[in-house]
Amino acid sequence: MPILAGEPLLLAAGLSAGYGKIAVLHGVDLKVDAGEVVALLGPNGAGKTTLLRALSGLLPWTGSLRFAGRELAGATPRDTVKAGLAHVIEGHRVFTQLTVLDNLLLAAYDLPRGDRAVRVAEVLELFPEIAAKNHESAASLSGGQQQILAVAQGLVRRPRLLMLDEPSAGLSPVLVDRVLVVVQRLRDSGTAVLLVEQLIQKALALADRVYALARGSIVLEAETSEPDLPLRLEQAYLPIAGRLPHIGASLPPG
Amino acid sequence: MDTPAAQWRVPEVRLLGSTLTAGAAMPFLALLVVGIVFPLFGGGYWGLIATRACVYWVLVSGLNLIVGFAGQIAIGWVALLTLGAYTTSVLAAGNAMPALPPFAALAIAAVAGGLFGLIIGLPALRLRTFYFAITTLGFATIVTQVALAWQSVTGGGVGVAGPIFPQPFSSQWGFYYLCFGAAAICTWMTANVAASRFGRALTAIRDAEVAAEASGISKPGLLTTVFVFSGALAAVAGGLFASLQSYITPDAFTLDLSVLFFIAILIGGRGSILGPLLGTILLTVLPEFAAPLVAWSTFLYAVLLLVIVLAVPGGIAELLDFKNRRPLESHRAIVPRPELLHRLVGTAPDAGALTLERVALNFGGVRAIDGLDLEIRSGQVHGLIGPNGSGKTTTLNVISGYYAQQSGSVRLNGAALPVLARHRRAHVRIARTFQTPRIVGSASVLQNVMIGGTIDGRATFAEAMLSLPRHRRDEAMLHDAAMLALATVGLERLASVRADRLQHSELRFIEIARALMLRPAFLLLDEPAAGLSAEEIGRLGALLVAIARAGTGLLVVEHHPDLIFDICHHITVLNLGKMLAAGTPAEIRSHREVVNAYLGG
């Protein structure tokens, strides 16, 4: 569905979500424009994974969410994938009982049979290292290769926005760069990317804009070209001691 | 003495030694009166039905502790009814040996029932829920087949006559009063158990097993006791049943009966005595109201069960729980009162230390903890921080005995702690809280906190069952200590509210109150600030600092830098299972590598 000129590809306003009684996100506002790379940073427990799960429909949420000109209220992950939003979840979870090829075919499950083979072939061209292991079981891949397979799965449907949840986790520096090169290429080809990452420097180098999430809310939004970004990020996460109410002179020294 | 706890006591009634609130006692008293005067109004046929309901309740009251309280899905309990019926009948009739007086036969049946209850129940300690349910089904089938085959003793398909109890119990109404008396005594005994630390411990095993273990509750011991008790009751019910039927054959003990017992408890609601009692009466009486219903009775029971499971999982007990329908105030603040701590934990214990020396642990191929040294001293707050996957929670689990380290040792004041002995930690006063609050949702807040003090009770199961003085002293002591703990964390106003109605942040503080019941020498907290507002985190911090000042050594595993930097004397930073840095908050805060690891630079 075409979006109006100037309207962002993804627009979340007042997004709140949690797990049962535990509220994690408190009214998050976020947008991603077509073709840009946005980094989502923040300390552990801030809610970054929760936010991605809400966006892709894995978790129920309240607030408002528009993608590609459509309201996403009540959308399931199947709906969001069809709409062009792909979510590569954390932990390079691929189906180890199936072959690499099967893993990719499953990503194309909803496509007509003819298209499936084409799309899968397309994606394999991008990732020669797993194309070589086409017919081997995913269990035989290394952690890094599995992560690349997971990213490949996300790309099979030619998404307009690809969301990556800590793709570098557990990968060697070489493989991390490999994955990030892919992100670069995606941006060049017009696919938007929302990247959750722990490696701040690398993420900043790649992204156009950055959001910082702490304690369930956005605490910083900036273009990556702005100065002092690392310092501002640090201040957003690690407060100066003694800021809490009710604790005063009774504190231990230091 | 006007202690804070005494102010909150609700008006109570003493009923044969049990302490019940006035409201809770009423239904039981009403049933007691109805039961006593029943012969004046009911005819012969209804007398039989009433007697049968009493006999069934003798069995169900015991089974209730297993299914409703301990949460074990024991479907084939009719096996014990069969055993009790045949044992009593055969011994009273003299088939195998010289005839015994019926009451003696009944007593022997009770012993046999206890033994077999233990045998059937033991698999529950090792097997998963569904597996255990299937094995009890198997037992039921086996027992019936043995009864059929062992012709010389049981009369096989022909059957055997039931015992006839001596005067005055041989008449219809005499026998009715015998069964009614048994039912009343069983109600009293199981109600006592329910209101004791044993009953609460059973519900803890059912709904929050890891928390039960951390409170020192030993599942094997408790389940064994309950299976023996329940088996004995079921066998007694069997003896009475045989007498009621006058003549028993194996096909009187169908799986349908087992289903009736089981469903009566679930319709009544788990964790209740009144609910299953009403459920048993309902299911016994229901088919009598219309002739066609008799054939369809098991069908109806099953439909009822399905409806209950899908719509009202709490059963009749939930429907009758008017107290918990009242709305709670919407903006509740948690205001701890740390000044009450000295009354709760007494004088500070002698200074000591909990140390880890070169602890290492692998999970699969991953080095979760890689040679860690840590020292937690009494009276101090020690923070343990690090990125996801750094091994913080794993370390806490090793200290509290849920994981076994592969090398290195965990020492308390120099003495090594046994590995994997998670239910022994409470005995050495090491308490903990959990990443996600583990509570018994269907119990009240007060009952949840009282679970924390289970190991301080002195009365045995038998004393609790008979509501002897030592049990009553235990209950008073635990009640007062729990109210004080709740007042300390600022939640005493919610003491009688069902725990699952509370907000997440309140549940976190309840876990702390429960842990304080142990008067812990060391308290381990797993991400206590997760999900709390800034205001609540501040209050939590003040409370934790006060707990440390009272002499407890604290280990706080956290993500939230706010809390850690404000309250800790010492901080250890983990990364990938190794210690990255250790020192005072000021040192850590300015340590470049720590900042980078935290931010992921």
Add this chain to the structure above:
Amino acid sequence: MVESIVSTGVAIGCVYALIGITYNVMFSASRVFSFTAGTLGMLGGVLGALFIGHMGVPVALGFLLVLVAGAVFGIVTEIVAVRPVLRSLDQHLYVLSTLALALIVQQFTAIEWGTDARPFPRLFDLARGAFDQQFWLPMLACAAVIVGLELLYRYTLVGRAFLAIAEDTYAARALGLPERRLRMASYALAGAIGALAGFAGGEMLLAFFGNAPLLTFYGFVPVALGGMGSNRGAVVAGLLLGLFQQASNFLVGGIFASVAVFSVFIIVLLVRPEGLAGTSLQRRV
């Protein structure tokens, strides 16, 4: 005599194995066991006798109807007894809801069909022999199901989607696989397999409502011993169970055979709760 023990033992073992596979397919799709597996076996026999024996429907059509009925009951299980409780925090409600559903169907059958075991029609007009159709039908059914499942998992995308859901439901959902539809399809498949088991074993077991608790127990033994979720384990354990049961029947008589089977079952489970082929699960705190 040995011949008879072997042919009966293998045949009944195949029925048990198929019920075990029914349990496993449902388990793979939802991570819960359902009490309705044994009831499906019972329905296969009763409905087969009803359609073919009672109503005179041709064998092939009757067979198809039985499979469809099984699939329908499988879907009903998923919708009514499994889906609503998967969302709940109380992990063990599924035991109660599937038990209730199984009992409802069993009791209805007892009332409408009767509580006596009624004969199952002879499916093929062949003379009775030593290797009679009542023995090779279950074996054929078991072989067909094993081969069929293998083909399904290896050559169809749906089959591979089943495997994906079984391995990692969350990742499958995130990928956009229609998780709910696939689970219903798995339950339909399981239902058909269960009904097939009862149909193929109809002549041996007769059309009897009491087969339900029997198959619930004996059909679970292959799962418990062979490892949960493992179809191969279920087949091996099922065959061993059938042979052991028939041998015990012959040596010590029916009642003690049951006791023997049950004792072995309990002892194995207590020693190795995860079964002979399964892997031990790790504790989560």
